[in-house]
Structures are given as C-alpha cells and as structure tokens.
Amino acid sequence: MKKYKKADFPVDKIRRFLEPGPIVLISSQWNGKTNIMTQGWHTVMEFTPAWVGCIISDGSHSFEMIKRSKACVINIPEVDLVDEVVGIGNSTGAEIDKFETFKLTAQPAAMVKAPLIAECYANFECKLVDARLIQTYNYFIFEVVKAHAAAAPRYPRTVHYRGDGVFMVLRTVAQQASPIQARKPVTGGKDKKARA
Amino acid sequence: MKKYKKADFPVDKIRRFLEPGPIVLISSQWNGKTNIMTQGWHTVMEFTPAWVGCIISDGSHSFEMIKRSKACVINIPEVDLVDEVVGIGNSTGAEIDKFETFKLTAQPAAMVKAPLIAECYANFECKLVDARLIQTYNYFIFEVVKAHAAAAPRYPRTVHYRGDGVFMVLRTVAQQASPIQARKPVTGGKDKKARA
Numbered sequence: 001m002k003k004y005k006k007a008d009f010p011v012d013k014i015r016r017f018l019e020p021g022p023i024v025l026i027s028s029q030w031n032g033k034t035n036i037m038t039q040g041w042h043t044v045m046e047f048t049p050a051w052v053g054c055i056i057s058d059g060s061h062s063f064e065m066i067k068r069s070k071a072c073v074i075n076i077p078e079v080d081l082v083d084e085v086v087g088i089g090n091s092t093g094a095e096i097d098k099f100e101t102f103k104l105t106a107q108p109a110a111m112v113k114a115p116l117i118a119e120c121y122a123n124f125e126c127k128l129v130d131a132r133l134i135q136t137y138n139y140f141i142f143e144v145v146k147a148h149a150a151a152a153p154r155y156p157r158t159v160h161y162r163g164d165g166v167f168m169v170l171r172t173v174a175q176q177a178s179p180i181q182a183r184k185p186v187t188g189g190k191d192k193k194a195r196a
Numbered sequence: 197m198k199k200y201k202k203a204d205f206p207v208d209k210i211r212r213f214l215e216p217g218p219i220v221l222i223s224s225q226w227n228g229k230t231n232i233m234t235q236g237w238h239t240v241m242e243f244t245p246a247w248v249g250c251i252i253s254d255g256s257h258s259f260e261m262i263k264r265s266k267a268c269v270i271n272i273p274e275v276d277l278v279d280e281v282v283g284i285g286n287s288t289g290a291e292i293d294k295f296e297t298f299k300l301t302a303q304p305a306a307m308v309k310a311p312l313i314a315e316c317y318a319n320f321e322c323k324l325v326d327a328r329l330i331q332t333y334n335y336f337i338f339e340v341v342k343a344h345a346a347a348a349p350r351y352p353r354t355v356h357y358r359g360d361g362v363f364m365v366l367r368t369v370a371q372q373a374s375p376i377q378a379r380k381p382v383t384g385g386k387d388k389k390a391r392a
Contacts, residue, residue, distance in 0.1 A: 013359065019236045020356035020364060021217010040215045043239035045251055045333055053249065053335070055241055133329070137241055137337075139249070155358070160216035160366055162351070163209065168216060168366045170356055 002080065003105065003118045004150035011050040011144045017076050017122050018044050018052060020170055022158035023085055025075040026054070027106075029114045030065040034106060036098040036117070037062040038089030040161045042074070050144040052126065058138050061093035066140065070128040071112035074144070075120035079157045079169050084119075086165075111146045121156040122149035198276065199301065199314045200346035207246040207340045213272050213318050214240050214248060216366055218354035219281055221271040222250070223302070225310045226261035230302055232294040232313070233258040234285030236357045238270075246340040248322065254334050257289035262336065266324040267308035270340070271316035275353045275365050280315075282361075307342045317352040318345035 018024075023040045037060055045051035052074065056063050066072045077085055084102045091098065099106050099115070106115035109125045116123040126142035133139035150156075159167045214220075219236045233256055241247035248270065252259050262268045273281055280298045287294070295302050295311070302311035305321045312319040322338035329335035346352075355363045 016359045019217070020358060021215070041240045043249060043251065044237045045335065051333070053239060055239065130332075136326075137247070139241065141333075155364060160356075162216060163212045166369060168351060168369055170364045171367050173362060173364055 001103065001119045004121055006123070006148040006150050009122065009147040009149035011124075011147045012047045014050055014052075014122075014124055014144055014147050015044045015047065017149070017156070017158075018042065018074075018124075020158065021160055022076055022170070023161050023167070025077055025081075025085065025088060025117055025120060026056070026062060026066070027073045027075060027115050027117055028062050028065040028069060028071070030069045033065075033093070034097070034099055034115050035062050035065055035093035036088050036102075036104070037093075038085050045141065049129075050147075051129065052124070052142050052144060054140050054142065055138050056140055063138070065093075066128070067131070067134065069113060070131075071114050072126050072128075072142065073109055073112065073114045073116050074124040074126055074142075075117040076122040076156060076158060077117075077120050079159050079167075081119060082159050082167055085159060085167075109146070116148065121158075122147065124148075197299065197315045200317055202318070202344040202346050205318065205343040205345035207320075207343050208244045210246055210248075210318075210320055210340055210343050211240045211243065213345070213352070213354075214238065214270075214320075216354065217356055218272055218366070219357050219363070221273055221277075221281065221284060221313055221316060222252070222258060222262070223269045223271060223311050223313055224258050224261040224265060224267070226265045229261075229289070230293070230295055230311050231258050231261055231289035232284050232298075232300070233289075234281050241337065245325075246343075247325065248320070248338050248340060250336050250338065251334050252336055259334070261289075262324070263327070263330065265309060266327075267310050268322050268324075268338065269305055269308065269310045269312050270320040270322055270338075271313040272318040272352060272354060273313075273316050275355050275363075277315060278355055278363055281355060281363075305342070312344065317354075318343065320344075
C-alpha cells in the first residue's frame with residue numbers, strides 16, 4: 001500500500017479535507033493498545049480553533065479508548081483503501097489488532113498519544129475539548145492541534161458513504177458557468193465573513 | 197431550472213444524502229419573510245430520531261430566523277445549481293429576497309413553517325430539538341420530522357465544498373475488490389450494530 005510523503009499543514013485550513021464529508025479512519029491509543037474505527041458522522045465546527053465534532057458510538061471499542069485518552073487522530077483515506085475502510089468498520093478492536101490485521105503502519109503523532117496511519121492522505125491530531133455532549137449524543141468535540149497532509153494529489157479521491165454498503169468517490173471539480181475562485185467563503189461558524 | 201418529482205422518504209434513511217457531506221441550502225421563515233443560506237458544516241447524529249447537527253453562523257441573517265422559528269428545511273442541490281449555491285452564500289437575506297433573486301420556487305412544508313426549495317433533489321423538514329450548543333458553538337441540533345426526495349437520479353450529483361471557492365462533485369460509485377453491498381453499516385451513533 002502507498003505511503004504518502006507529507007508535510008505539516010495549517011490546522012485552520014483542514015476544512016478543505018473534512019467539509020466535503022469523507023469517510024475517515026479514527027485511530028486511538030489507550031493502555032498500551034491501539035485501535036482504528038471507520039467514521040462518517042463528523043463536521044467542521046470552527047476554523048480557529050480548529051474544532052471538529054464527531055459521533056462515536058458508545059457500542060464501539062474506540063468509544064472508551066477515546067473518552068479516556070481524550071485524544072485521537074482523524075485520518076483521511078483515499079479510495080484505494082476502501083476495502084480496509086469496510087473491514088475496519090465491520091470488525092472490533094476488542095477482538096483484533098486492526099493495524100496488524102489490515103497491514104497499516106502506525107506512526108507516532110507529535111502532540112497526542114494516538115498513532116497516525118501512514119497509508120492515509122492526511123492525519124489530524126485531535127484533543128478532546130468538550131465532553132459535555134458525549135452522554136446525550138455520543139458527540140465528541142475535538143480540537144485539531146497538529147495536521148499532516150500530502151501535497152499530491154491536489155484533490156484526494158476520498159470515499160463518501162451512501163449507506164447500505166455503497167461508497168462514492170469525490171472526483172471532479174465542478175464546472176461553473178461563472179468563475180467562483182475569488183469569491184468569499186460560503187460557509188462558516190463564527191467566521192463573520194459568512195453572512196448568508 | 198429543473199423541478200424534481202418527489203415522494204415521501206423515510207426520515208431514518210436521510211443519512212444516505214447527508215452523510216456523504218454535500219453542500220446544502222437551508223431555508224427558513226420568520227415574521228412573514230423567507231431566507232436561504234448555503235451550508236456545509238453539518239453531520240448526521242442519529243438514525244431514529246433523525247438528528248442532524250448544523251453550524252449556523254451568528255453573523256448570518258438566517259441565524260436569528262432559525263433560532264426564533266425553531267425550524268428550517270435542509271435542501272440538497274445538485275451540481276446544476278452551483279451558481280445559485282455560490283450566489284446565495286455570498287449575499288444576505290437582510291438585503292435581498294433570495295427566492296426571488298435566484299429564481300427558486302418556495303413550496304409549503306408539511307410539518308414546519310419554512311419553505312421547501314422545489315429545485316432541490318431532496319428536502320428535509322427540521323425542528324430544533326436542542327439549542328444548548330448555540331451560544332457556545334453556533335451549533336443547532338435538529339430533528340428531521342418529514343423528508344421528501346426524488347427517486348431519480350439514484351445517486352444525486354451533489355456538490356462538496358473544498359474551500360477557496362472550489363467545489364467537487366460526487367459522481368462515481370467506488371470500485372471495490374470485494375463486494376460490500378451486504379455488509380453491515382460502518383458508521384453510527386447509538387446504533388449498536390456499529391462496534392468498530
């Protein structure tokens with residue numbers, strides 16, 4: 001499997017990779033063991049600090065590991081990892097070592113105690129900053145404190161989950177009737193420029 | 197512009213359209229006026245009830261309208277509406293009537309007081325069910341109480357925002373080395389089947 005050559009990436013720009021809504025692999029570490037889960041229910045919440053909200057099922061093995069360690073890494077796979085994405089989502093870290101089973105490479109993170117997945121296009125090191133919604137919604141609010149991303153390809157061929165086992169790939173830049181490159185952001189949290 | 201022939205759609209299956217992460221148009225109504233905003237920071241939070249979390253900037257005209265009316269409609273545009281998506285995101289309902297300016301058709305919703313956009317592939321009628329995170333994060337938790345969706349095309353060509361004015365289109369079903377149609381869901385909130 002391909003390992004990417006990555007560089008540090010500004011955390012306030014990670015929305016480029018998360019806002020399009022890809023399936024991500026969330027890696028964690030607790031009590032000397034690592035784990036990986038497949039996840040598709042996440043949203044950017046703010047540019048600075050770089051907040052991301054994620055639903056992590058309390059039925060998952062990752063739930064307690066992330067809740068206790070207060071950290072994780074959000075990894076962005078490309079479509080060549082779709083079988084690993086499915087396999088990881090359909091197995092549990094209570095029974096297997098997912099890095100070993102799926103032949104993925106754990107790399108140390110710089111700022112959190114959870115491993116990066118070398119075979120993913122980008123890796124976002126996350127600290128849990130708000131645990132108040134965990135009990136009601138299984139909703140974790142993380143701050144991305146360090147980001148790593150490959151420079152190529154410019155637009156990673158991420159996978160997006162349609163339910164019922166169907167994934168789609170984000171592939172093509174939209175053709176617009178009028179140029180939009182220079183326009184203002186169209187979304188945002190507390191970004192005052194967004195005024196729709 | 198195309199108007200879709202739609203049917204009622206089960207609310208516990210709307211994740212098919214939201215989990216892939218499309219840009220959505222959120223329509224609202226308050227005090228006799230309507231508005232539309234472009235939005236890309238949202239996540240599915242639960243199947244049943246069909247909870248969806250959305251960041252709505254407090255700098256936006258929609259913010260107060262949705263907070264006060266406690267309702268909105270999440271509309272899913274296809275790529276043919278990308279210019280409207282950008283135009284709606286770069287203008288404010290404080291100055292213009294967006295339905296009129298962008299030549300979109302408001303249709304009455306069945307269960308909330310906010311209009312559906314006829315030119316969108318799907319429309320999800322939403323009630324605000326948790327306002328506790330609005331002050332801290334501009335984060336609204338909605339329940340989808342009624343959903344309408346077109347039957348064709350099967351996979352809508354949704355637009356996904358990369359930041360900096362760049363949109364991408366979800367187009368291709370992923371090619372897997374092994375079939376995955378029959379496998380279990382790979383994500384989930386309190387869905388006990390997800391145990392990654």
